[in-house]
Amino acid sequence: xxxxxxxxxxxxxxxxxxxxxxxxxxVFGAGQGALLSPAVVRSTLETFxxxxxxALGLGLTMVIREFDLSVVGVFSVGGCIAxxxxxxxxxxxxxxxxALGMIAGLAQGWLIVRLRLGSIGITLGGMLVLSGxxxxxxxxxxxxxxxxxxxxxLTQPIAGVFSIRSLxxxxxxxxxxxxxxxxxxxxxxxxxxxxRRAAMxxxxxxxxxxxxxxxFSGATxxxxxxxxxxxxxxxxxxxxxxVIVPAATAAILGGVSLSGGTGRPLGxxxxxxxxxxxxxxxxxxxxxxxxxxxxxxxxxxxVAVADGPLxxxxxxxxxxxxxxxLISGAHRNG
Amino acid sequence: xRIDAPVRWRLNAQRLSFMVALLFGVLAGLCLGAGTAxxxxxxxxxxxxxxxxxxHPYVVAIIKSFRERAASYxxxxxxxxxxxxxxxxxxxIEDAIARKYDMLVIQAVSExxxxxxxxxxxxxNIPVILSNNPIKPGTENLYVTFVxxxxxxxxxxxGKAIVDALKAGGRDGGKIxxxxxxxxxxxxxxxxxxxxxxxxxxxxxxxxxxEDGHWSTAPSEQIAGQLxxxxxATGGLDLVYGMADNQAVAAIKAAQAAGISVGFGPKQLxxxxxxxxxxxxxxxxxxxxxxxxxxxxxxxxxxEADAVNDYFAGxxxxxxxxxxVELITKxxxxxxxxxxxx
Numbered sequence: 001x002x003x004x005x006x007x008x009x010x011x012x013x014x015x016x017x018x019x020x021x022x023x024x025x026x027v028f029g030a031g032q033g034a035l036l037s038p039a040v041v042r043s044t045l046e047t048f049x050x051x052x053x054x055a056l057g058l059g060l061t062m063v064i065r066e067f068d069l070s071v072v073g074v075f076s077v078g079g080c081i082a083x084x085x086x087x088x089x090x091x092x093x094x095x096x097x098x099a100l101g102m103i104a105g106l107a108q109g110w111l112i113v114r115l116r117l118g119s120i121g122i123t124l125g126g127m128l129v130l131s132g133x134x135x136x137x138x139x140x141x142x143x144x145x146x147x148x149x150x151x152x153x154l155t156q157p158i159a160g161v162f163s164i165r166s167l168x169x170x171x172x173x174x175x176x177x178x179x180x181x182x183x184x185x186x187x188x189x190x191x192x193x194x195x196r197r198a199a200m201x202x203x204x205x206x207x208x209x210x211x212x213x214x215x216f217s218g219a220t221x222x223x224x225x226x227x228x229x230x231x232x233x234x235x236x237x238x239x240x241x242x243v244i245v246p247a248a249t250a251a252i253l254g255g256v257s258l259s260g261g262t263g264r265p266l267g268x269x270x271x272x273x274x275x276x277x278x279x280x281x282x283x284x285x286x287x288x289x290x291x292x293x294x295x296x297x298x299x300x301x302x303v304a305v306a307d308g309p310l311x312x313x314x315x316x317x318x319x320x321x322x323x324x325x326l327i328s329g330a331h332r333n334g
Numbered sequence: 335x336r337i338d339a340p341v342r343w344r345l346n347a348q349r350l351s352f353m354v355a356l357l358f359g360v361l362a363g364l365c366l367g368a369g370t371a372x373x374x375x376x377x378x379x380x381x382x383x384x385x386x387x388x389x390h391p392y393v394v395a396i397i398k399s400f401r402e403r404a405a406s407y408x409x410x411x412x413x414x415x416x417x418x419x420x421x422x423x424x425x426x427i428e429d430a431i432a433r434k435y436d437m438l439v440i441q442a443v444s445e446x447x448x449x450x451x452x453x454x455x456x457x458x459n460i461p462v463i464l465s466n467n468p469i470k471p472g473t474e475n476l477y478v479t480f481v482x483x484x485x486x487x488x489x490x491x492x493g494k495a496i497v498d499a500l501k502a503g504g505r506d507g508g509k510i511x512x513x514x515x516x517x518x519x520x521x522x523x524x525x526x527x528x529x530x531x532x533x534x535x536x537x538x539x540x541x542x543x544x545e546d547g548h549w550s551t552a553p554s555e556q557i558a559g560q561l562x563x564x565x566x567a568t569g570g571l572d573l574v575y576g577m578a579d580n581q582a583v584a585a586i587k588a589a590q591a592a593g594i595s596v597g598f599g600p601k602q603l604x605x606x607x608x609x610x611x612x613x614x615x616x617x618x619x620x621x622x623x624x625x626x627x628x629x630x631x632x633x634x635x636x637x638e639a640d641a642v643n644d645y646f647a648g649x650x651x652x653x654x655x656x657x658x659v660e661l662i663t664k665x666x667x668x669x670x671x672x673x674x675x676x
Contacts, residue, residue, distance in 0.1 A: 047425060142444060142447075234444055289385075290388070
């Protein structure tokens with residue numbers, strides 16, 4: 001039953017991984033009891049709020065079997081633009097950064113469909129251009145953001161465990177999940193990721209969806225950059241945070257496959273929560289700084305191996321062998 | 335008995351003097367003990383050390399010496415590192431506030447980005463000691479003390495060393511290039527300002543290039559190679575400065591690869607380093623590098639643990655608790671060798 005759930009429900013595997021991760025941490029933290037505290041929940045949600053939006057955009061590009069490397073550049077240039085233009089009115093900075101992120105996404109998406117090029121090359125170019133732009137705009141200086149009220153408001157705890165940032169990120173995931181789960185766009189995304197030619201023949205407007213997904217990814221990466229910059233009251237051309245590794249990890253943990261066609265927004269959200277709870281949990285357990293990376297890598301590796309079609313097929317075969325009593329029978333005879 | 339009496343008295347006198355001596359000894363010991371370290375005022379305090387990153391011998395040495403000293407005070411120390419991720423460090427500070435640490439020792443990733451988190455820590459009444467990396471001016475009310483070096487002063491010492499290195503080759507001026515640590519904020523720009531301040535009074539020394547090597551060896555070697563190629567047509571460079579010794583030694587290697595003679599002779603390329611490291615000390619001994627500047631992580635780690643203990647002992651700490659910085663040249667390299675090797 002569990003295998004069927006794992007295979008058939010797009011949220012099954014991420015959910016199981018999440019539960020297993022929490023269980024593992026609880027087992028390791030046995031006797032400490034500190035793991036199930038509001039502080040850990042809040043820390044998990046803050047990690048979610050920091051990188052979740054990037055993971056959502058990037059994850060959706062992975063669903064359609066593309067990959068948006070430019071999120072790195074959009075994230076840092078978005079923060080720089082917001083801090084440079086939003087000192088008096090934070091909304092101006094936010095809108096300008098969002099506009100730039102969306103335009104960058106549109107442009108890259110258009111190049112990809114128009115020239116029929118792979119997204120890695122185009123978005124690698126995009127990443128370099130945008131990161132360079134961040135250095136030019138900031139003159140290779142860390143930029144201060146003087147509106148400290150905005151900074152403190154964004155991270156102020158709400159109901160103990162949330163913040164404006166994490167709630168906003170959560171809202172984006174809910175809307176994305178609704179759109180993907182209940183509209184035609186969702187089915188089209190999966191269709192394009194699974195078999196682009198078949199999707200085209202079936203009448204899906206493949207080009208429009210690809211351009212749209214890249215525009216969305218650009219906008220979410222820019223928004224994430226703005227939120228992090230505003231809440232740290234600064235912007236840095238080098239980017240204030242390493243986003244692409246955790247974002248891609250979250251997407252993969254969340255059931256998105258690099259070969260496209262699988263994964264849902266809620267799965268990506270769960271992937272993000274896995275990262276968050278690992279970070280917060282290991283922290284509480286007092287693990288040394290490098291341990292987190294090792295554990296994260298190990299979890300990712302386990303998921304990647306479990307994700308392999310070969311393994312599932314083998315498991316399926318074992319099941320078939322057990323069912324008619326072949327294995328147990330052989331064992332008895334031997 | 336009678337005969338015994340004076341003997342016993344003598345014995346008693348000996349015993350008495352011994353006991354008095356013992357009493358004085360104990361008293362003196364107690365006074366001394368109280369005077370040295372107030373041992374125990376930070377016993378059992380939960381202290382969190384937040385490093386900007388942990389993958390560098392300098393930082394590893396700070397952590398190690400801090401842990402050792404803190405353990406002697408009986409502190410309960412936890413160390414976390416942020417891998418140069420300012421957002422991660424902000425989350426670590428938020429977590430630390432939620433978990434009610436008694437004290438935070440922070441090496442800030444971003445001099446600007448750490449400020450909102452420090453405001454939160456202050457609101458939560460958690461004292462903060464800043465380590466090594468200076469932060470945005472005007473935020474002095476957010477931390478107890480800064481333990482580190484005067485980076486402007488280190489820049490000024492480097493500036494003077496640059497002038498002296500050129501003089502050693504009989505030059506009263508020349509074309510120089512500076513390969514720096516990260517210039518976007520923190521230490522890099524402060525040290526650069528110190529250098530420029532000194533060189534302003536030496537108009538014959540021309541800063542031909544300032545390149546950001548991000549404290550890293552490989553990019554610095556590349557940058558140096560490009561600089562040599564760029565200035566080859568216009569007579570070459572007279573001096574290269576690497577803000578940290580790994581960068582300066584990278585510049586020496588690039589010069590050797592480009593066939594440029596390194597040393598302080600009239601036609602040679604002079605090299606000045608900083609943040610003394612083993613490779614820099616070796617280069618000074620080999621006559622390839624003119625000077626470096628002391629920056630000793632073990633002293634820093636110990637001083638930070640002392641500062642934490644002093645805080646809990648109720649002492650008033652200076653806003654800036656600065657380590658001495660000294661110029662290291664061939665003349666005094668031997669006495670620094672051990673401390674710069676970690």
